[in-house]
Amino acid sequence: MAQAKKVALYAVIIFVAYTIIHSPARSADLVQIGFEGISDAAKSIGEFMTQLIN
Template sequence: MTGIHSPPGNSRRATGAHGARETGDAAVTVQAKKIALYVLVVFVLYVIITDPAKAADYVQIGFEGISSAAQSVGDFMTWVANGGE
């Protein structure tokens, strides 16, 4: 059994944030996701600091895409509610 009460060196699995035991591959995947998120945040901050106007354009493009997607979902739901006609 692994966890907080196990003697040091006897643990083969890492314990996750929610108490779940992670195997080696899962722990590596979680670590890779953390690193990727860190790199993304650093890149976003870099773009904002070096070129705020370009960063604002990117934000506008992103919100336009989200708005368009939401409009399309709404149109589809309206079509379904009307019986698909």
């Protein structure tokens, strides 16, 4: 099982490296979308917690 996890991890790393090298603009867009999603989620949680306190 541990061997399968290593192989899967290496495959993901190789895929990410290939994607970045092959189309860096698209990769940057995907990273930006991901960070915007995380930011929006954090803002929503903050607003929820603020509403609980008030």
